[in-house]
Amino acid sequence: MNSHEFVAQLVEEMDRLFAQLGETDTLESESEGKVDVVTLLRLALKSELEASELAGSWMSTTPEVEAKMALAAQCGDEMRHYALISDRLVELGQDLSGFDALADGHSPLYQYLRGLRTTVERIAAGPFASEAIAQIRNAQFVNFCRQVGDSKTADLYVDIIQPEEAHHHLLGRQVLEKYATTPELQELAAAAARNTLAIADELRNLAAKTTGVHNIPVS
Ligand SMILES: [Fe+2]
Numbered sequence: 001m002n003s004h005e006f007v008a009q010l011v012e013e014m015d016r017l018f019a020q021l022g023e024t025d026t027l028e029s030e031s032e033g034k035v036d037v038v039t040l041l042r043l044a045l046k047s048e049l050e051a052s053e054l055a056g057s058w059m060s061t062t063p064e065v066e067a068k069m070a071l072a073a074q075c076g077d078e079m080r081h082y083a084l085i086s087d088r089l090v091e092l093g094q095d096l097s098g099f100d101a102l103a104d105g106h107s108p109l110y111q112y113l114r115g116l117r118t119t120v121e122r123i124a125a126g127p128f129a130s131e132a133i134a135q136i137r138n139a140q141f142v143n144f145c146r147q148v149g150d151s152k153t154a155d156l157y158v159d160i161i162q163p164e165e166a167h168h169h170l171l172g173r174q175v176l177e178k179y180a181t182t183p184e185l186q187e188l189a190a191a192a193a194r195n196t197l198a199i200a201d202e203l204r205n206l207a208a209k210t211t212g213v214h215n216i217p218v219s
């Protein structure tokens with residue numbers, strides 16, 4: 001299989017998985033049922049921070065220059081998302097002085113991602129799969145914000161954050177299309193993407209619903 005066919009197949013596999021999600025599933029999974037705008041924005045701060053830290057840490061140890069560019073851009077964007085979300089929380093009356101998004105430690109997904117060593121695994125798990133999950137989660141969050149009348153938070157996501165997450169995913173896809181060219185590399189990339197889907201907090205509700213992609217054991 002050539003790399004373009006391989007990536008298209010991975011995208012299809014993810015889309016099939018996402019199609020099984022109920023309209024607030026990612027939000028309920030992520031917040032353990034506490035679906036409200038402030039809780040979800042606070043959780044988003046942790047996701048943005050972890051995404052930025054990972055992209056930054058990978059950038060210096062990923063040799064291919066296209067991958068470095070994707071990771072460097074992502075590192076900066078995610079930290080800007082962190083700042084925008086913080087500002088919105090303050091507007092909503094939250095006091096973030098002394099707030100530490102990582103007070104409970106990093107997520108299981110972050111721990112897994114930190115261990116990835118090859119470019120195709122990092123890009124498949126990070127920009128490609130994690131950013132696809134972010135887009136699904138954010139789309140559900142936007143719908144939820146509109147339902148509860150918070151159009152300003154919805155607009156922040158629709159106008160700024162969501163298009164940038166889509167761009168990160170696209171960059172990841174392009175890097176994979178360039179480098180996932182052999183069966184061995186494709187196997188590494190597919191396993192990293194599937195493990196990411198299996199571990200992500202946002203997809204926890206799917207575990208009970210699915211067999212197939214979601215029960216692939218985590219190494
Ligand atoms: Fe982000």
Ligand SMILES: [Fe+2]
Pocket residue numbers: 051074078131134164165168
């Ligand atoms: Fe992103």
